[in-house]
Amino acid sequence: MNPLIIGIILCIFSQILFSSLFLFSYAMQPLSGVSIFALRIIVTFFGFWLLTLLSSQRKEILPFIRQKLGTSFKNWAMMLMGTAILASQLCLFMWAPINGEGLNVAMGYFLFPLMMVFSGKLIWKEQLTKLQLLALILAVCGILNQLYHTHAFSWTTLWVVLLYPPYYLSRRMLNIPALLGLTFDLTFIAPFALLYLLPQQEIWQLIASESRYWLLLPLLGAVSALSMTFNIRSSAILPMKLFGLLSYIEPSLLFVLSITILGTAMPTEAYITYGLIWSALLVLAINGFIAPVKPKLKTV
Numbered sequence: 001m002n003p004l005i006i007g008i009i010l011c012i013f014s015q016i017l018f019s020s021l022f023l024f025s026y027a028m029q030p031l032s033g034v035s036i037f038a039l040r041i042i043v044t045f046f047g048f049w050l051l052t053l054l055s056s057q058r059k060e061i062l063p064f065i066r067q068k069l070g071t072s073f074k075n076w077a078m079m080l081m082g083t084a085i086l087a088s089q090l091c092l093f094m095w096a097p098i099n100g101e102g103l104n105v106a107m108g109y110f111l112f113p114l115m116m117v118f119s120g121k122l123i124w125k126e127q128l129t130k131l132q133l134l135a136l137i138l139a140v141c142g143i144l145n146q147l148y149h150t151h152a153f154s155w156t157t158l159w160v161v162l163l164y165p166p167y168y169l170s171r172r173m174l175n176i177p178a179l180l181g182l183t184f185d186l187t188f189i190a191p192f193a194l195l196y197l198l199p200q201q202e203i204w205q206l207i208a209s210e211s212r213y214w215l216l217l218p219l220l221g222a223v224s225a226l227s228m229t230f231n232i233r234s235s236a237i238l239p240m241k242l243f244g245l246l247s248y249i250e251p252s253l254l255f256v257l258s259i260t261i262l263g264t265a266m267p268t269e270a271y272i273t274y275g276l277i278w279s280a281l282l283v284l285a286i287n288g289f290i291a292p293v294k295p296k297l298k299t300v
Contacts, residue, residue, distance in 0.1 A: 007237035010230040011246040017227035019253035024220050025097040026262060028213070033095025034196070035203055036220075040094060041087075041193035043221030044228070045186040051225060052183045064180050078170045083185045085167045087192075092159055101156045102258035103266060107146075108160025109251035110277050114139045115165045116247065117284075120240030123169065131287035135280040142276030149269040168235055178232035245284045252281075 028036050052058055069075050096105040114136060117128070128136070146153060171181055197203060207213040235243050255274070258264040266274075 003237055004242075007234045008242075008246065011234035011238065011243060012249060014227050014230035014234060015247065015249035016253070017223050018231065018250050019257065021093065021220075021223060021227065022097050022102070022254055022257050023261065024216065024223075025094050028216055028220075029098060031203065031206065033098055034091060035200065037091040037094040038193035038196045039203075039217060040090065040220050040224055041186060041189050042197070043217050044224040045190040047221040047225035048179070048183045048186050048229075051229065052179055055179060060177065060180060064177070064184075068174060068176060075174060078174060079176075079184070080188070082167045082170045083188050085163050086185050087189045089160065089164060089167070090189075092156060096156055097258070097262050100264060101154065102254065102262050102264045103270070104154035104156040105160060106251045106254040106258055107154070107273075107277075108157040108164075109254060110248065110274075110281075111139065111143070111157070111161040112164050112251075113243075113245065113247040113284075114280065115161055116168065116240055116243065119165050119169055129287055131283050131290075135283040135287070138276050138280040138283065142273045142280070145269065145276065146273045149267075168232075171232065172236065178229055178236060182228050182232060245287075248281045248284070 024040075025033055025036050031039075052061070069079060092105065096102050117132060118136065143153075176184075207217070234246075238246070259266065
């Protein structure tokens with residue numbers, strides 16, 4: 001199959017699966033967002049190691065460490081920086097829905113693809129079309145409207161839009177295989193999650209006493225593992241501009257879930273902000289249809 005088609009399919013599925021994770025925080029209450037994050041890391045850790053051991057990439061574990069990282073301080077620093085960023089983003093994602101920050105995180109994910117488009121231009125010298133430039137201008141207008149009315153951006157929005165791009169860019173610069181890279185990340189994050197969970201006796205008592213957690217926890221691990229794998233793998237296949245366009249599926253779903261199921265209130269001025277950003281999305285979509293993108297020939 002055409003690598004471009006594979007990348008598009010993987011990206012769409014990852015966005016849908018990622019969005020569904022927003023509801024796990026709601027379904028797993030009264031656990032806190034941080035507790036759900038720690039549990040997610042543990043169950044996803046086992047899921048990723050299972051996927052790695054069952055795949056052909058199990059033979060690449062030691063060569064990956066020796067050749068990709070080796071004794072290079074720079075490579076190790078970039079890798080561990082990405083791991084720390086990923087840990088903070090996963091924690092924020094599970095914490096936000098039950099702490100009234102669902103819409104602000106959704107805003108961050110709306111702006112993240114535009115930041116990726118800008119990064120593609122800045123680092124890989126990908127040329128922006130007139131429509132892409134128009135989309136960026138519309139998004140900036142949306143940001144300025146938000147700043148005018150609130151004089152600030154939520155820290156959760158900034159955390160997503162400013163920190164997630166370096167994670168993806170560092171992985172692409174190091175040319176790290178998706179499955180191995182995420183397995184590496186989770187292997188380093190899991191001990192910290194376990195150290196947090198072990199003293200929390202009330203968490204273990206709640207899980208043992210309510211059978212719904214016996215279903216939710218394995219499901220959380222499976223959805224997390226698949227969504228993260230599909231997302232990172234598609235980002236390695238697709239041109240940055242197309243990946244940025246498809247990444248708008250997730251924040252759109254997060255926005256709908258925040259308003260409907262999670263019941264987050266949206267201020268009046270936010271409608272203008274979201275309207276401008278959605279207009280930017282529409283312009284990018286039109287650009288995607290009229291300007292075919294050449295795929296990067298990478299194996300999946």
